[in-house]
Amino acid sequence: MSELTNKQIKEVFEMPFLELLYEAHSIHRKHFKKNEIELCTLLSIKTGACPEDCGYCSQSSKYNTGIKIEKLMNIDEVKKHCEVAKSNGSKRLCIGAGWKTPPEKHFSKALEMVKVIKSFGLQACATLGTVNKDQAKQLKEVGLDYYNHNLDTSKEYYKKIITTRTYQDRLDTLDNIQDADINVCCGGIIGMGENREDRINLLVELSKLKNPPKSIPINLLVPIKGTPLENVTKLDGIEFIRMIATTRIIFYKSVIRLSAGRDGMSEEMQALCFFAGANSIFYGEKLLTTNNSSANRDLDFLNKLGLNAQNY
Numbered sequence: 001m002s003e004l005t006n007k008q009i010k011e012v013f014e015m016p017f018l019e020l021l022y023e024a025h026s027i028h029r030k031h032f033k034k035n036e037i038e039l040c041t042l043l044s045i046k047t048g049a050c051p052e053d054c055g056y057c058s059q060s061s062k063y064n065t066g067i068k069i070e071k072l073m074n075i076d077e078v079k080k081h082c083e084v085a086k087s088n089g090s091k092r093l094c095i096g097a098g099w100k101t102p103p104e105k106h107f108s109k110a111l112e113m114v115k116v117i118k119s120f121g122l123q124a125c126a127t128l129g130t131v132n133k134d135q136a137k138q139l140k141e142v143g144l145d146y147y148n149h150n151l152d153t154s155k156e157y158y159k160k161i162i163t164t165r166t167y168q169d170r171l172d173t174l175d176n177i178q179d180a181d182i183n184v185c186c187g188g189i190i191g192m193g194e195n196r197e198d199r200i201n202l203l204v205e206l207s208k209l210k211n212p213p214k215s216i217p218i219n220l221l222v223p224i225k226g227t228p229l230e231n232v233t234k235l236d237g238i239e240f241i242r243m244i245a246t247t248r249i250i251f252y253k254s255v256i257r258l259s260a261g262r263d264g265m266s267e268e269m270q271a272l273c274f275f276a277g278a279n280s281i282f283y284g285e286k287l288l289t290t291n292n293s294s295a296n297r298d299l300d301f302l303n304k305l306g307l308n309a310q311n312y
Contacts, residue, residue: 004207004250009200013246017238021276024245027252028277037307038255038280040092040125041085045073045113046106050098052164054152055228056192056221059098065226072097072106078113082120089299089309090283093117094125094148094185100165101130107138114142125185130165130173136180146215147177148185154201157194161229174209183214187257190243191221191235199243203250215280216254218244220261237265241272248277255280267301274305 015023048069050059058065078095085093095113102110110128117124126139127148139147152158155167177184186209188202206213220240223230247256257280258273265273283298302308 004204006197006200006204009203009207009246009250012249013196013200013242017242020242020245020249021272024248024276028248028279031252032279035306035308036279037274037302037309038092038257039088039090039283039309040094040257040280041081041088041090042094042096042282043073043078043081043085044070044097045078045095045110046070046097046099048098051100053162054164055161056189056224057227058224060227063226063228065224072109073113075109075112075116078116079120082117082122086120086122088283090122091309092123092125092146093120094127094146096127096148097129099129101132102128102135107135111138111142114139114144118143127185130169131176133176133179136176136182139177140180140182144182146183146185148215148217149173149177150187150189150217150219151202151205152188153192153194154198155205156201157192157198161192178210184209184211185215185217185257186213187215187217187219187247187259189219189221189260190240191232191261192229193232196239199239200246203247207250212251213254215257216247216251217257217259218247218278219259220265222260222264237269241269241276244273244278245276257281267304270301271305274307 048059048067053060053062058067082093110126114124114126123145124143125146125148126144149170151170153161158167174184174186186206190199220235221229221232223232244256256278258270258278259282262270262281
């Protein structure tokens with residue numbers, strides 16, 4: 001797709017709400033089968049002591065969040081989590097680590113974990129921080145399907161959230177991943193105190209990537225005690241749904257994941273997000289360190305809506 005301007009996306013974002021929902025739902029039904037949703041599991045393989053200062057993150061060593069620091073998970077533990085994820089109906093397992101960039105001594109272990117995930121017939125995804133071209137090539141060689149590396153917010157607002165990694169660092173990693181022919185999973189976090197212009201400009205930045213992200217996670221901030229964003233004003237639910245709907249209209253072929261923050265959403269709000277084009281969720285009790293809806297609760301909810309698991 002061609003790069004879009006702020007004005008072009010703003011015209012969509014600011015449509016009357018019900019018209020926006022109708023347009024997003026119509027586009028979604030044109031490009032995806034109705035009543036299907038992707039179930040993904042997120043697994044923290046190394047928790048805490050991250051040297052970054054991301055203002056939303058419980059794993060940052062810069063803040064006192066009371067998180068338990070854990071060493072790198074072993075292969076047998078990963079196998080057990082794969083078994084649980086598959087038995088629960090997940091189609092993809094994403095491993096995440098609290099690193100700025102993968103340490104050389106641990107990267108080979110992460111590569112082995114990707115092989116393990118693939119051996120269970122699951123799609124493999126990873127979020128390990130910034131990676132160079134050689135690391136991206138190695139991830140491709142072991143069969144990684146997706147690499148998650150969010151832009152988080154607009155280029156203008158980014159410096160108010162993170163100072164230890166530049167926006168260009170993130171873009172360089174995405175370039176390395178796409179050059180290695182790995183699918184990009186890239187989105188952002190909404191409700192960090194940014195304004196509507198920042199949300200629109202995040203979508204502008206996503207449109208500038210070499211190829212549109214195959215998967216776009218839209219996270220609603222979960223305020224963590226001890227982080228700079230613990231007291232941020234809660235985002236209006238309608239505004240969040242606008243973000244989902246606009247993303248669906250702009251990135252009509254991408255899978256849109258309703259990610260962090262679902263545990264605090266009503267069923268009605270989640271249902272509107274699905275109607276507006278979200279067709280993937282993280283599934284399981286934990287999202288790295290924050291709570292998520294339980295598997296049984298999610299299954300009951302998805303059954304209530306008539307949504308069926310699908311592998312994209």
